[in-house]
Amino acid sequence: MDMINDLRRLCTAVGVSGNESEAAAVAKELLSQFTSDIRTDALGSVIGTVGTTGPRIMLEAHLDQIGMIVTAVDEKTGFVRFDRCGGTDRRVLAAERITIHGEKDIPAVIISTPPHLLDKADENKSLPFDKLAADTGLSAEEAQKYIHPGDRITVNPRFEVLRNDRVCASFSDDRAGVLTVLRALEILQNTDHGCQIIAVFASQEETGGSGAKTASFGVEPQEAIAVDVSFAAAPDTSDIHTHLGKGTMICFAPGLSADMSRTLVCLAKEKDIAYQCEVAGRSTGTDADDIAISRAGVKTGLLSLPQRNMHTGVEIIDMKDIEATAQLMAAYIIHRGGQRND
Amino acid sequence: MTDMLRTLCTIDGTSGHEDAVRDYIIAHLPTDCEHRTDALGNLIVFKKGKSRAKNRVMLAAHMDEVGMIVTHIDADGYLKFTTVGGITPGVLAGRTVRFANGTVGVLGIKPIHLTSKSEEGDLPSTDKMYIDIGAVSKEDAETVVALGDVAVFNEAFMPLGEHKVCSKALDDRMGCFALLQLLNEETSADAYFVFTVQEEIGLRGASTAAFQVAPDYAIVLEGTTAADLPDAQDEKKVCIQGNGAAVSFMDRSTLYPPKLYKLAMQLAKDHNIPVQTKTMVAGGNDAGAIHKAGAGVQVLTVNVPCRYIHSGSSVADMRDFDSVIELTRLLLGALADV
Incomplete structure (x- = not known):
């Protein structure tokens, strides 16, 4: 994948909550590199399946933009x-x-x-x-x-490559998450990962999570990892201790699977993937909250891309954090696929 | 035709850094004129017209635009800045800016999710803002930016609707464009065309330019604020976009001679040129310096109404621009021979 170019295409495609079709078309096209099993559900979420056997693990990012x-x-x-x-x-x-x-x-x-x-x-x-x-x-x-x-x-979207792999990209919330899932699929492409991966690009996160709610019901995964953006420290933030370029943010929150969060930390350490921990006291404010309580419940983890200036036209992310997050997602898939074979 | 305006607006030229604008203008001067650049950077052009002017007439427009200047680079590589000219926080927050070497910076703002209810909707003042170029340290930032470097709004020129344009720097590249257009046609009488520097930081260039030219009459061509917006009271709209050239009787820097104001209105009326009065005593322009130059100069300002002036996205109506050109053409002839 040409990560910068794909990020540009994803971030500049139009897809405001409830009307994500243009962004969905770009996401589908990029997803088609990894699978031909792609569908769009009733609410506009894009769902692609890779692999036919093994644990059903959903990798999710939201497609809509504010x-x-x-x-x-x-x-x-x-x-x-x-x-x-x-x-x-x-x-x-x-x-x-x-x-x-x-x-x-x-x-x-x-x-x-x-x-x-x-x-x-x-x-x-x-x-x-x-x-x-x-x-x-x-x-x-x-x-x-x-x-x-x-x-x-x-x-009108801005897309400016800054210094040190940082990119000012409007709507990288959460198109950078979509790119991260695609990059994880690319890493896993020629591996015997042993899982059935369902990539979900959900609609309507910014207006309450309807897309993730219905997509996860339809997909019925055993486990899920959601990827969204979260706060990176800037001069005018206080009490934010996570940083751009310092790696994927592994979330610990009451509604997430503590077991998965711990496994993600272990895997990051083992594979030498840059990470930082983020802790939420209640909900995470992401699709992970809805996915976790789908049907009879889904073990869910949340990885976040540190981002500055969230919900403005000058959102900034670091390409290194996308790579670290994709590597950790891929490592988790391989880990779970391996457990099955044990 | 708007290609020239597009280029003029796109060139960077904050106050004190007008060189590139001036170079472009010089390159587009007709051959039948004389020009020189003075100590401050004002470009003074003399062009002979069809007739020898009885009076010395000077037309002026300023080349500089508002922008930002780097005042400090902190340990984490963020740039502190001050504005060059008046810019309100609302049109800075969440935008990008561009330095002369192509470095792009971001004017960030604390995410709305992290602001308290009591500060909802509040913007940081410009002294609390910073430019983020993605640097990770002071040393890293200093490889591309130095103290005193200037930046402009990183916005492209775009048409808006059928007749309008949207750009940074319409104030006052509109005026520069008008002067260039007049210079490239046969003018009725001899005149000085002056492209001034440093208007936005206190009308500095115009003062030295007028001293040298020592005109009898001067016409300032400006982009002025148009506040014809929803929820604005009629008496505060200043001028209405699309209603023609806006002529001032008074602003915060100048009391215009009533006979010149009346002359402009009468000429417009006689020739069916859309014209309007700039209704509020707001803003100021190079006329403020020119009228006080030497033993005094009689001045007039003809404005193109601009919405969202001093932002990266000001909007002007080309029909108003055309009225400004037509009226100025007539005024030049009239003042040369009063």
Whole structure:
């Protein structure tokens, strides 16, 4: 795989929660290198199976991205009103470039309050969603023709290779996770891993996890490892002690399988894979929470890619962490396949 | 035609670093004019028109744009900066910037998940922001960036709708583009065309340029703020995009001579050029320095209304630009012969 190029393709494909089809097409195409057994379920999750025997282990990442959704088009001015769809951060939207996915893709700019209209005290306040609007440059008539309530909006994606294998990639939450699962499949491609691997790229994580819930019901795995992004330390974060480039984040949380978390740590040590531990006191805030309680319960682990600036257009990840995470997933699959043969 | 505007906007030129903009303009000057660059970097062009001007007329637009300058590199390789010109935190957070050597940096922000309810929606002030180039240490960062290096918004030029454009630096490459366009046609009278430096940090270039040219009249071509946005009160909109060239009677730096303001409005009316009054006393521009130069200069400002000015994505309407060109063409002839 050409990791940077594949990451670029995944991160720049459009797929806001509930309408992931374009991102799904890219994910399917990349997945087809490893299996021809690929389907899309009723909610839009992409499911690919590799191998026919052995423990059924699901490797999961979510396919959807945060975005916005059109609520109205002003009849007089053509300004487009919208709300968020998923946890979009309103602080980074002033004068931001977006695309409205209407009857055709319409480029637009989100309004920004000029300084002369700002009281000094308001300079550091961002507008709430109901005061934001998108400026398409179209007449009201044209705007109404192409744009309708319910249309999704995405921030125009940025993809910039920074220093030290770090990449600024909008929507690497969680397309970098999708890439990680694909890379794990590549590592396992010519091994006798002894498992039936089900790769799941789930829809609708950012709006509550419906995709993972239904996909794991449909897949019925024995075990699962989810991969998502999590917080990496930055100058303005406090109490975050996990770092970019320091390896995969192995999560310990009450709802996850402690046994799996410990096994992942042992394997990372044994294979000399860079890792760091992350601990959640309650839920993990990822699809792992839903997968673990699917049907009669699924032993579930969670690996995270450390990320800066989550839920903004300048999310940063480190390619080394993707590799470490994929290596650890692959090591776990080989370990479980080996247990069967024992 | 917009190819030239696209290139002009895409060139980096924060205040004090206008060289590349100036080089481009010089390369696109017609052969029938004289030009020189002064000590501060102002480009002063003289072009003969059809008739000898009775008065000395100067047209001015500034080459510089707002940006960021690196003030400190910390132990972890993050760059601290200050803004060059006025930029509000809201248009910086979550964007990327670009240095002259191609290095791209990110203006990060603490994830929304980690902010408390009480600080919801609050932006860090610019002095709390930092540029993240992916460096892992001070030494690592210093291989590509040094103190004093400047960065611009890392945004491309794009058309918006049928008539509009979206770009960084429309303030005031719009004005530069207008001057270049006028220079490349047959003008009615002799005139000085001045491309100034350092407007955004206090109208510094215009002051020395006007001193040298010592004009009788000056016309400043600017991109000015248009606040014709939803939820904005009418009296605070300043000007309306699409309603034509915006002419100022007063801003925070200048009281414009009423007879010049009236002349501009009358000429527009007589020639059916869309024109509007810049309605609020807001902002300032090179006219503030020019009118005080030497023994005093009578000035006028003709503006292209720009939304989201001083961001990486300001928006202007090319129809307004066309009105600015038409009106300026007439004003040049009129002021030369008043």
